[in-house]
Amino acid sequence: MKYRHILELAFRKSEGLTRLHRNFNTGALRVVKPFYIQDTLILQVISLGAGISSDDIFQIKIEADEGCKVILINQSATKILKSTNGNYGENKISVNLGTNSVLEFYSGLIIPFPNSMFRQTVDVNIASEARFGYLEFLSVGRIERGEEFLFGKFSNTLHIKKQNKHVFWENYSMDKSKRGNLATIGSYRYIASGIWTYHLSTEDKGLEEFNKGMIIWGKNQSGLTFIRGFAQEGYPLIRRVCNMVNEFKKIRNDPLIPWENLSSAFL
Template identity: 25%
Template sequence: MTLLESTRTGQLHLRFELRRGRTVLTRDLQKAPLLIIRPFELPCGTSMVFVVSPSGGLLGGDHSDIRVQVGPGARALVLTQAATRVQPSPSGAAATQALHFEVAVGGRLEYYPERTLPFAGSRYRQTLRAELEDGAELGLSETLASGRVHRGERLVFAEYRSQVEVWRGGQRLYLDQWRLNPGEQTRAPGTWGQLDYAASGVWVGGGTVQRYPAVPGRLATGESAGGAVWLRAASARGPQLDADLNLAREQLRAQLFGAKPLQVRR
């Protein structure tokens, strides 16, 4: 690895712990271009942070390393300030991101990043692994655009890969893999149809889902063999997808976590 390449590796390592009845950030390791705004305490007691990047997006060869630990009884919410823009990669190198989450018994971690927006000719690969202790709670979602649709860049990125794994006590509860390599054949009707925005998510909690959110033709939920609750959604419009996802997310949070709706002010 050259010196130039090493300077493009961003790191963000966070640890949240419960101190005197409040969730506090006890570890904060940052290496540009990954940064966080100071933690904000929500009315429900959850500690919220926004991940920000001062750069114009991810370039080929960039790597992001994000690790979040949540201690017993602590509650953390991690959001991103803006969409993840994956820039074109003339060299063919992929921008990569690795996320590793650890949640202790009685802890809760939620990670709801903004949309990933792959530009024409871009390559992006992401892995996310969450390790939970018994009694830990987790909520994750991700959304993807087919490209810069309003600029005519629909399914013209070079590659998009995402792998999400959730483990508890040595048992894998959930595995989700996306691998998209657009080419001439993927521009034919039927690949994504007329839909340009997609989402997936997973939630693990101690509650029971009595009513699974669903929107015919747009959103479905269910349960994995390991007991994790999964979500799939798609839409022709980004705002519609976001509205469907937010509503379903709050319904699942209420049933699995016994949680009140998130009150996030951007």
């Protein structure tokens, strides 16, 4: 038997500001009272309980009307618990954005436990001139406990459409029994993956190497900005990517994100 945990959020613009128009939740999913940074509504997503088990289906549905500006951020890391029945724990996210709306979703760190099975899908459809951003980090296990690549299977799909036309598709999966096929990813413990449907960075491409890790960024053929990072240690990678996002946002005069005050998933 699967347990569904549902969070449905709808945003509307009223009196010049973005408002949380609908907040429906069941199960473990909740949001903290929103607040503003400049004219952008900030909303923290929380999950009660130990994590996502093989009996769980998490469903997050987000809609933003014309002109809304929203930043969603997970308050803590997402822990994928051991599968006791061979089933996948699931996380399904759907996003629909109206014209000239802006929504950024900072999912944080995903930590798969030994023998866990996890499947995540993120489906996004944005209207003309809307902007969407998504950033997450992945650990290959509970590193501090000496657990690396002990999870069962992990799959993650991100699909973005603009005006119902495909502009981005990413699908990667990992299987502990096929670790030898993971190439570059297999030599690192932490991965960063971010995509923005607009020119977040003013630079066409870049590469930054640091102790036991590297970050690459640039624009793809569709004009989307991407950031990819790989590292042996989580903290330096997460901090550098988060700082990089704020550096890019500062150049654009977008509101900066106070990561430390909002989420332990980015510490």
